Amino acid sequence: MTVGIVGLGAAGLRTAMLLERAGVTVRLFEARYRPGGRMFTADEGNGAVYEAGGEWIDADHLRCLDLMGEFGLEPNEPVDWPRKLVHKGKECTDVTLWNDALEDDLRVEAAAREFCSNLREPPWENLQAKELDRQVLGDFLREHTSSERGLWWVTAKYRSDEGDDPDRIGLLGWLSGYLHYMDREGEEMSAYRFPGGASRLFERMIGTLKAEPVYGAVLHRVRQDASGVTLIFENGEARVDRVILTLPPPALERVVFEPAISVEKRCAVEACRMSRAIKIVWEFDRPWWEEAGWGGSMLCDGPLQQTWDASGADAPVLSAYICGDRAVEWSRLGDPVRAGVYELSLLFPQAAKSFQRGWIHDWVNDPYAQGAFSHLAPEYVLEHMRYIAPAEGRVHFAGEHTAMWTGFIEGALESAERVVEEIIRTES
Ligand SMILES: Cc1cc2nc3c(=O)[nH]c(=O)nc-3n(C[C@H](O)[C@H](O)[C@H](O)COP(=O)(O)OP(=O)(O)OC[C@H]3O[C@@H](n4cnc5c(N)ncnc54)[C@H](O)[C@@H]3O)c2cc1C
Structure with missing residues (x-):
C-alpha cells in the first residue's frame, strides 16, 4: 500500500513517521519550500533567531514532550x-x-x-x-465579571x-x-519551548524518513475511484492507494474533489474558523528589559496586546503576539514593525534607541493557512464538529483542526495517531 500525505507540518510529518x-x-507533498507549516524557526542572521509560528508547549502536551524525547531533545x-500587566497606565x-x-x-x-x-x-x-453552543465566550466573560479591569484581564x-477575540469564540x-x-x-x-527551535525538530523528523518530500507541490484536485486516488498538483500528478490531507481548513476549501465530498464534510470545513493572529518581532542592540528587571513578558491594553522575550540565539529579540481585529488592522499598516517600536517606546523609552x-x-494572510490555528466558533460544535475528521472513502x-486538542501542536500530533490507526484498521 502507498499512502500520499499532503501537507508537511507537524501532523503530516508525524503521520509519515508512524x-x-x-x-x-508513503509519498510526501508540500506546497511550501520547507517543512513545518505553521511552525517555523526564523533565522534572520547575526544571531536573530525566533519562532515565527507555534512556539509554546504546555506541560500536559505529552505527545510533544514524548516526540522531543524520541530525539533526545530536552x-x-x-x-x-513574572509577566507585567499594564492597564490604563497602571502596572502589576x-x-x-x-x-x-x-x-x-x-x-x-x-x-x-x-x-x-x-x-x-x-x-x-x-x-x-x-x-x-450558540453563545460566545465574550458574553460569558462579561456576565461573570464585575469590574472593567477584571473584564480586560480575562x-x-x-x-x-x-x-482571537472572545466575541468570535463559541462558548x-x-x-x-x-x-x-x-x-x-x-x-x-506555556511551560516549554523547543530547544534550538521547532525547525530543528522537523529536521530530525525528516531525518528518520525513507521517503523524500516533494516541495512546491500545491494540491488542486483529488480524484478517487475504486482502486486508488489521483492527486493533481499545480505542477504534476501522483497516484496513491490512499491519501491523508493535513491542509488547514481554508486551504482544504480550495481543493476540488471528484466525486464531491459529502455535504456534511464540505460544510464542516467551511464552518471551521481560523484565529486571526500575527507576530511582530524586534531585534535590539541589548536586552534593555532585563536591565530594567523585567523578563519581557507583558499583557497590555494597548495595541501590542502581548509581548515576550523570543530570543532563540545570541541577539536580544522581543516578540509581540497580536490577535483578533487588532491583528487584521496591524497587518494592513504600512510599517507595522516601526509602528510597534513606537508603541513599545511609549511604555519603555529605551526601546526606540535600542x-x-x-x-x-x-498568518492572517498566509496563503497556505489564512490564520494561525482553528477555534470552535458558535454553532460549530453541535452542527459540524463530528464531520471534520472522518475519512471520505480513500x-x-x-491536522490540528481534526483533533480534540484543537489549535495546538499537540492536536496536530494527536490527529496523526488517529489517522494512522484509521488507515491500518481499514486495510486490515
Ligand atoms: C503565530 C502562531 C502561534 C502559535 N502558537 C502556538 C503555541 O504556542 N502552542 C501550540 O501548541 N500551537 C501554537 N500554534 C498552532 C500550531 O502551530 C499549529 O496547531 C500546528 O503547527 C498545526 O500543524 P498542522 O500540521 O495541523 O498544520 P500546518 O502546520 O499548517 O501543516 C499543513 C501543511 O499543509 C500545507 N498546505 C496547505 N495547502 C496546501 C496545498 N494546497 N497543497 C500542498 N500543501 C498544502 C501547508 O503549507 C502546511 O505545511 C500557533 C500557530 C501560529 C501561526
Whole structure:
C-alpha cells in the first residue's frame, strides 16, 4: 500500500513517521519550500533567531514532550520572570494581580468549572447544550465579571489562548477546551519551548524518513475511484492507494474533489474558523528589559496586546503576539514593525534607541493557512464538529483542526495517531 500525505507540518510529518514505522510506503507533498507549516524557526542572521509560528508547549502536551524525547531533545524552560500587566497606565504582575481582576478571574473559573461538570466528551455529544453552543465566550466573560479591569484581564488572557477575540469564540467549544485545563496543577501553560527551535525538530523528523518530500507541490484536485486516488498538483500528478490531507481548513476549501465530498464534510470545513493572529518581532542592540528587571513578558491594553522575550540565539529579540481585529488592522499598516517600536517606546523609552531591525509574520494572510490555528466558533460544535475528521472513502483527514486538542501542536500530533490507526484498521 502507498499512502500520499499532503501537507508537511507537524501532523503530516508525524503521520509519515508512524506509517513508515508500520511498514507502509508513503509519498510526501508540500506546497511550501520547507517543512513545518505553521511552525517555523526564523533565522534572520547575526544571531536573530525566533519562532515565527507555534512556539509554546504546555506541560500536559505529552505527545510533544514524548516526540522531543524520541530525539533526545530536552524542552527549554523559559526564565521564570513574572509577566507585567499594564492597564490604563497602571502596572502589576500576574503574581501581584489587582484584587478586582483576581476576583473576576476566580468567578469566571468557577463558572467554567460548573458548566464543564455537566459536559461529556466528545463535545458534539452535548446535545443538551444547544444554548451554550450558540453563545460566545465574550458574553460569558462579561456576565461573570464585575469590574472593567477584571473584564480586560480575562479577555486578554483568553484572547491569547484562543488567538482571537472572545466575541468570535463559541462558548461550548471553549468549555470543551477548558475541560483539558481542569486537570492541570499550577502553571502548566506555556511551560516549554523547543530547544534550538521547532525547525530543528522537523529536521530530525525528516531525518528518520525513507521517503523524500516533494516541495512546491500545491494540491488542486483529488480524484478517487475504486482502486486508488489521483492527486493533481499545480505542477504534476501522483497516484496513491490512499491519501491523508493535513491542509488547514481554508486551504482544504480550495481543493476540488471528484466525486464531491459529502455535504456534511464540505460544510464542516467551511464552518471551521481560523484565529486571526500575527507576530511582530524586534531585534535590539541589548536586552534593555532585563536591565530594567523585567523578563519581557507583558499583557497590555494597548495595541501590542502581548509581548515576550523570543530570543532563540545570541541577539536580544522581543516578540509581540497580536490577535483578533487588532491583528487584521496591524497587518494592513504600512510599517507595522516601526509602528510597534513606537508603541513599545511609549511604555519603555529605551526601546526606540535600542531598536535594530524587525519582522512581521502575518498568518492572517498566509496563503497556505489564512490564520494561525482553528477555534470552535458558535454553532460549530453541535452542527459540524463530528464531520471534520472522518475519512471520505480513500481520502483521510488530519491536522490540528481534526483533533480534540484543537489549535495546538499537540492536536496536530494527536490527529496523526488517529489517522494512522484509521488507515491500518481499514486495510486490515
Ligand atoms: C503565530 C502562531 C502561534 C502559535 N502558537 C502556538 C503555541 O504556542 N502552542 C501550540 O501548541 N500551537 C501554537 N500554534 C498552532 C500550531 O502551530 C499549529 O496547531 C500546528 O503547527 C498545526 O500543524 P498542522 O500540521 O495541523 O498544520 P500546518 O502546520 O499548517 O501543516 C499543513 C501543511 O499543509 C500545507 N498546505 C496547505 N495547502 C496546501 C496545498 N494546497 N497543497 C500542498 N500543501 C498544502 C501547508 O503549507 C502546511 O505545511 C500557533 C500557530 C501560529 C501561526
